[in-house]
Amino acid sequence: MIASEKIKRRLKFHRPSLRARARAPKQRTSLGAQFSAANLSSSLAMQHCTHCGYVQYPPTELCGRCLEDALVYRDTIGTGVLLARTELHHSLWEFFKRRLQQGTWVMGSVKLDAGPVVLLHIGDIRLKPRDRVIVFSHSDNSQSVVLIAVPEDCDITESSTRHEIVGSLGLDQPALKEGGI
């Protein structure tokens, strides 16, 4: 088989839609990978500026307010207000395409009391804009950290509770396809 045919075959048969296991997007920048690492041992760690106190998200190298090279990861209180939410019916990503076959996927944006606006998965579909929420971080099935919001009165101090919420969303397991490659 000549090389170009080989490439064509690969493109045809190695499509994401044919894979047995589809996972959430794994790709992160090196700063995103640091965010994941910092959050492994914490329910929510964010970059804090030791110079001006600004809380920075998404992760950057310099403080977005004072431009000092003084950002460190610290445990952060995840309370905030849900700004907007949306039900996704369509995705470009195979993992979510498979999850969407079982119903809509709910995501939204939250203004944290600590400052930043975060985009996140919504862990309780009853949440609506202006509701008080608490945000935590958790690894998804690609082993990258994502953020999840639940109602503020939800007790998420135990890591087992957080894991349960992530499991109920279907985020901890890859989306399977019978007979995939």
Place this chain on the structure above:
Amino acid sequence: MMGYQGVALVTPVTWGYAKQSPHGAAWFIGSVLREMCKRAGIDKTQVDGFAVSSFSLGVDSAVALTQHLGIRPRWIEQANVGGVSGIVALRRAARAVQCGEADIVACIGGDGAAHRAFEATAANFSSWSIDASFPYGAAGPNAAFSLITSHYMAKFGARREDFARIAVDQRYNANFYPGALLGHKTLSEAQYLQARPIAGPLHLFDCVMPCAGGEGFMVMSEARARALNLPFAGILATDELHNAHAEDPVQYRGGWTEYIEAFYQRAGYGPEDMDFLQTYDDYPVISMMQMEDLGFCAKGNGRQFVNETDMRFDHSGSPKYKLPHNTCGGQLSCGQAGSAAGFLGVTESIRQLTGQAGNHQVPGARLGLVSGYGMVNYDRGLCSAVAMLTRTKT
């Protein structure tokens, strides 16, 4: 701010729109350059300024393109700023011509659309989107704009029927513009409302279709345009502002609000004088936001405005107030050709003002406003830009 006297915008070219294409960005950019030179009746060696915008050049840059295309510019600009790239190129090029840094500047936006290329663009759009928005489901801009749209609807009481006004009138315009990829289909309000859901309030006809294509125009002195016997449009005023209103938790306004009054003062005309308006319509809510921020109506009155305004190019709609809007159908009907989409409003405006629009010519178009918006780095579009263009006697 200094005026733009003596600057001419010529040879609007739209090239090669296709839903999918085996060609790369350089093919679209080079084709637009070739067509513009043909129309201007000049050789490519006379082009001494080159402004280019593209998302899909990969490892290549504007400099690499000069070698590909065999041109020798003494002034280059590469502003990959998506929805404002056309206006930004126009502003920079106009100053270059005024200051004598270049005589003829070719401004071109072009992007290919290989199989699954849009996924790659969306997945690698910016470091913040890679880390903090791409992983949350939509894997593209639909989620961010769905949040902006639902927030806007809740804040100002806009309904899907109001957004339908924008999409339906634009499709009517596209039906008369042969270059529109969706121009062969009509769109009714019922079809718009019954379309399949995509994300929250966004349904199929709220979303642009990613495609391939190229758009371009040339900037030169009026004297040169006259010598070449080219119909041209002039610039009355322009402005731009980026990352404005960063304090708004969810975007409901753009940078235009910060400079639009001074802009109209410099131009010497107001919104009521405009014969057409071209907004950046990646989603109808963004067009509505621009109508408000550009002063066509008060903030929050966009929904009332679109219902009382006939936005067809030929004034054939029933509402009394006439404002042809996105006269070639905009991206919602033409398709979104990457960076070329940021040029679409500018090329269409030059076509209208120089009487080259053919079947979709706005009758008596004399003054037009074109506005740009773009670059969803994370949760909102950061860029805003606007230009007022005028018909000029040749």
